[in-house]
Amino acid sequence: MSLLIKSATKVFVTRSNFRNIIYKNFKCTYLLVQPTFTKKSDPNLTNNNSFKYAIIAIASTVIGYNFLKNRNIFPTVQASSDRRGQYNFIADVVETCSEAVVYIEIKDARRVDFFTGKPMTISNGSGFIIKSDGLIVTNAHVVTNKPQAKVEVRLSNGMIYKGVVEDIDLTSDLATVRIQANKLPIMKLGDSGLLRPGEFVVAIGSPLALSNTVTSGVVSSTHRGSAELGIRDKNMVYIQTDAAITFGNSGGPLVNLNGEAIGVNSMKVTAGISFAIPINYVKDFLKTVRSNQTSPIDNVKRKYMGITMLTLTDQIIHELHQRDQFVPPSITHGVLVWKVIVGSPAHSGGLQPGDIVTDINNVPITSANDVYAVLASDKSTKLNMTIIRFGKSLNISITPEDVN
Structure with a gap:
């Protein structure tokens, strides 16, 4: 009986803050019951007392068990039923600001799509609204394309507006576009x-x-x-x-x-x-735009090729060798063609996104500045390029256009 009560004590008492209370309860019961098993003088009395004290022991055990159960003493494990609400923080971010993001499409007014009869799309990109009266920020290379290009802006609700390019900074590759709309959702700037x-x-x-x-x-x-x-x-x-x-x-x-x-x-x-x-x-x-220190239009003629490019530094070349199996180990310099405008001289000449330009007119190209220098020279009527495409060396020719 002693062993039974001690085992029950160890099973039911699991938390330190209730240990003393429950232990005393069982100890008291044990002390009451123990003499009935050791007393030999009066067998009848011993049997009666044993029955009574056994009832007390059982009742005490039941009471202790119910106490522990109702007070949640035993640790429980419950699966969370709201993990989506707890961990979808990215969805919360998107829900907060996605309405201020717009789709920008550049159409060529001189070329018509054969199937739709509408001006052909030559480029597209994105932007975001920073003022409720229709001011949008985007990249300059998204909206600076061929002459007579038309800008269309589509909001998240499907509404389409004609966009007007207000200011451009080609150095930082930033531009602003204005649409005729009011009370638009805006993006907070951090x-x-x-x-x-x-x-x-x-x-x-x-x-x-x-x-x-x-x-x-x-x-x-x-x-x-x-x-x-x-x-x-x-x-x-x-x-x-x-x-x-x-x-x-x-x-x-x-x-x-x-x-x-x-x-x-x-x-x-x-x-x-x-x-x-x-x-x-x-x-x-x-701030510069508000101070009227920029001019979106100038009359300086430039050579237009229609690409966005990235200088390949030693670090970027190393990363490309590690990640891209089509970049041969012999590549040590060049520019990566990031984007080619549809209908541009580069597109007509066969240049594609992902191409690496290593030489122009037999002159090694080590940075994007070298490409700009070639375009700025008077001899840039025709560009004979050596490019790397899918690990193979190719030669193409491009004739840039004069634009304002």
Whole structure:
């Protein structure tokens, strides 16, 4: 009987804050019952007392068990029934700011689609609304295309507006577009100076005309120098992220978990390596626009080829060798063609996204600045290019156009 009561005590008493109470209860019962098993003098009395004390022991055990059960002394495990609400923080971010993201389409007024009879789409991208009266921020390379191009903006609710390019800064690759609308949802602007490597970010845009496509990742680096990306005449840094930024994502927002735009999606080098313009540059650009220090139109003639490119630095080439099997080990310099405008001289000449330009007119190309220098020269009537495509060397010719 002693062993039974002690075993019951160990089973039922599992929490330290109730241990003493329950232990005393069983000990008291044990002391009452024990003499009935050791007393020999009066067998009749012993049998009667044994029966009574056995009843007390059983009752005490039941009372103790019910006490423990009702007070939830025993630990319990319950599966969460609301994990979607607890862990879908990215969905919360998208729900907060996706209505301010727009799809931008560039149409060529001189060319008509054979099937629809409408102006042909030559380029597309994304943007986001920063003022409720219709002011949109996007990349300059999204809206600076061929002459006589028309800009159309589609909101998240499906409404389509004609867009007017107000200001362009080709150096920082930023532009503003205005549509005639009011009371539009706006995107909050954050502070890219507070970003940290490893911070969660969400890229929202419209790749392949698919509005509000969402990708997510982390900030790989907050300071990638402009020299690495071939940006001229300005000391800029870029946000590197592993969130996928495809062609149509260009101009869309890179958003933090507070639903604030902390960057403008710009380009992707390869899987896991994408770049965005820090939002603080956008704020500086907007201040300059308000001060009337920029001019969206000038009369200086330029050579137009119709591509967006990225300088291949030693670090990027190393990454490409590790990730892309079609980049031969012999590649030590060049520029990566990120985007080719449909109908542009580059498109007509056969240049494709993903091509690596290594030489132009037998001159080695080591950065995007070398390409700009060739276009600026008087001898750039025809460009004979050596490119690498899927690991093979090809030669193509492109005749750039004169544009204002």
